[in-house]
Amino acid sequence: MASVRPAKNSVAQGDGRSRRGGQSMKWLKRMRILVILSPAMILALAGCSGAPVDKTLQAEELLGTAGFRLKMADTQAKVERIRRIPQKQVVRGLVKGQEVYVWADAAGCRCYYAGTRKNYEQLVQIQQENQSQHRINLYDAQGNDPLWGDGADWEDALLGGS
Numbered sequence: 001m002a003s004v005r006p007a008k009n010s011v012a013q014g015d016g017r018s019r020r021g022g023q024s025m026k027w028l029k030r031m032r033i034l035v036i037l038s039p040a041m042i043l044a045l046a047g048c049s050g051a052p053v054d055k056t057l058q059a060e061e062l063l064g065t066a067g068f069r070l071k072m073a074d075t076q077a078k079v080e081r082i083r084r085i086p087q088k089q090v091v092r093g094l095v096k097g098q099e100v101y102v103w104a105d106a107a108g109c110r111c112y113y114a115g116t117r118k119n120y121e122q123l124v125q126i127q128q129e130n131q132s133q134h135r136i137n138l139y140d141a142q143g144n145d146p147l148w149g150d151g152a153d154w155e156d157a158l159l160g161g162s
Helices: 017-049 055-065 076-083 117-143 152-159
Strands: 069-072 091-095 098-105 111-115
Touching (some): 055 111, 098 117
Antiparallel strands (some): 069 111, 091 098
């Protein structure tokens, strides 16, 4: 007589294969969502960083706008001379009894900017105006932000208005 084997039922046997199958499907769904959303999140975060800022270029533009004169260190002796000056900052000095302001970049452009007290005062004024404009732009952005709203809702809740 041939023996009859009972059919294997994974649920009846309790080996957990069907439960694992369900878990693997959930895992696959989660991975699929992760794969779809990852590039979007990366792009969103990269967009928040904005364009890279070249501080040296910004400084050179400000110096030129304030009237500082660009001078190239075209000989090794001039390069050595401007290396002794604190780099990428405006410093005050006296040359032949005259007050001068110098900004040097020996490693980058191998140049320096030279100006008078009037140029330096103009530079400070431009920097202050830029900072003020930046603050205004920030406040304006908050005012136009839908999350800030018109202010009435939170003001009423906070101040007990009607």
